[in-house]
Amino acid sequence: MHSALVEYETPPVAGYGSGDHASELAESRTRVVEAPATRRTYIASSTMTTAEVSRAGLRITFNAEEFTAANRAWRRHICNLSAPASVDALTETVQSTVDFIGKFGPQLLDLSNLNPEKVHCEHLAALLRATSSLKKRVPGWSHALEVAKVAVNNAGQDIDDVLFGMSK
Amino acid sequence: MAFAPLNEDSFSEDQVAVAVRDGGFSGGHVGIGFFGKDGQPKVLHLAWHHRRRIDFIPEDIDGDCWIAQVLPVPPSAGKQIVAYLRVTSAENMLIPYGLDILAARGSFGVDGKYRPSSDSDGLTCATFVTEVFRGAEVQLLEEDTWPLTAANVEWGKVVHKELAHNQADPLHIAAVANNIEKGLRIRPFEVAGASDMGPNFWPVSFQDSQQPADAVEAALSGCCGAGNVKPAQEPSGEI
Numbered sequence: 001m002h003s004a005l006v007e008y009e010t011p012p013v014a015g016y017g018s019g020d021h022a023s024e025l026a027e028s029r030t031r032v033v034e035a036p037a038t039r040r041t042y043i044a045s046s047t048m049t050t051a052e053v054s055r056a057g058l059r060i061t062f063n064a065e066e067f068t069a070a071n072r073a074w075r076r077h078i079c080n081l082s083a084p085a086s087v088d089a090l091t092e093t094v095q096s097t098v099d100f101i102g103k104f105g106p107q108l109l110d111l112s113n114l115n116p117e118k119v120h121c122e123h124l125a126a127l128l129r130a131t132s133s134l135k136k137r138v139p140g141w142s143h144a145l146e147v148a149k150v151a152v153n154n155a156g157q158d159i160d161d162v163l164f165g166m167s168k
Numbered sequence: 169m170a171f172a173p174l175n176e177d178s179f180s181e182d183q184v185a186v187a188v189r190d191g192g193f194s195g196g197h198v199g200i201g202f203f204g205k206d207g208q209p210k211v212l213h214l215a216w217h218h219r220r221r222i223d224f225i226p227e228d229i230d231g232d233c234w235i236a237q238v239l240p241v242p243p244s245a246g247k248q249i250v251a252y253l254r255v256t257s258a259e260n261m262l263i264p265y266g267l268d269i270l271a272a273r274g275s276f277g278v279d280g281k282y283r284p285s286s287d288s289d290g291l292t293c294a295t296f297v298t299e300v301f302r303g304a305e306v307q308l309l310e311e312d313t314w315p316l317t318a319a320n321v322e323w324g325k326v327v328h329k330e331l332a333h334n335q336a337d338p339l340h341i342a343a344v345a346n347n348i349e350k351g352l353r354i355r356p357f358e359v360a361g362a363s364d365m366g367p368n369f370w371p372v373s374f375q376d377s378q379q380p381a382d383a384v385e386a387a388l389s390g391c392c393g394a395g396n397v398k399p400a401q402e403p404s405g406e407i
């Protein structure tokens with residue numbers, strides 16, 4: 001396969017260091033491409049032109065702008081300690097998470113860099129609950145559960161309530 | 169807490185409820201109550217083969233005598249589960265009616281779409297409820313403890329016959345036929361009874377679910393009267 005491609009099946013942060021993956025993707029104008037014959041997906045680097053992608057028999061599945069917008073959507077309430085914890089707000093978090101996974105797959109829902117001091121525990125719990133069946137495919141899911149435990153304590157709430165069914 | 173007649177005040181916007189009514193055959197019929205994004209209370213249930221329904225309360229359940237009780241989960245978890253239901257129930261889907269309670273585990277994707285294992289022949293109203301809850305990290309039953317019984321085999325034969333009568337896909341009918349002799353069935357009253365026991369007892373074994381199931385059946389009979397059985401043109405709310 002083309003040397004400017006990075007395997008997408010591995011956690012994508014591996015190829016980009018440990019910084020904020022979303023912003024790095026946006027800055028590098030990276031695209032995720034797919035080989036239709038094999039259905040395997042790759043991250044095409046910024047040095048690879050659209051023409052080169054086409055010549056390699058690949059198709060662009062999404063661009064960085066779409067990714068960044070969707071990535072912001074699921075983080076909107078999770079990364080806002082003042083976010084309302086109403087059912088309506090929690091529904092927004094779950095909906096945007098499901099939409100993200102539907103469009104980009106669980107591998108790009110990167111939960112490995114969440115800061116327990118900056119996350120809203122109930123929104124993160126709602127995301128974790130909704131994605132629990134994909135916990136092995138979402139990068140950082142188990143780490144995020146530990147982050148959520150700290151965040152629950154920080155918020156003075158009860159782990160057995162907020163993380164009911166997930167804390168053990 | 170006790171099961172009581174279902175109405176728009178049976179649960180709040182932050183709560184999930186388990187709702188039960190009589191079905192076309194013994195064992196009752198079970199569904200999930202919650203408030204949708206539109207602010208309306210509704211019951212989500214699998215009425216029969218390819219008939220997943222979302223009935224509004226009270227208009228769509230007029231004439232059906234349901235009883236319900238709030239699922240006893242902690243408050244924050246309750247809100248999260250409602251959020252999960254609001255998102256995942258939006259998907260319109262055809263769910264086959266089937267017998268294999270073990271292969272049914274993990275039937276729903278993260279988006280709420282029905283994605284059964286290749287071994288699964290479908291869901292009943294009871295396994296529909298347990299699988300929806302499983303998707304939200306609520307495991308009500310210890311399915312491995314459910315026993316093979318002769319009565320379940322007979323029930324499986326009736327289901328098979330009804331599916332054939334309803335002209336279901338021949339491949340599906342054949343898959344159901346292959347599972348009849350497994351003799352497994354989770355009765356809707358067992359799901360409701362287990363839910364009533366609370367988190368400290370979940371997942372509930374077959375043995376432990378029997379007395380609570382009987383209590384739910386008695387509550388339904390007390391609230392709705394015995395023999396409140398729907399006609400079988402929709403092979404009934406639950407078989």
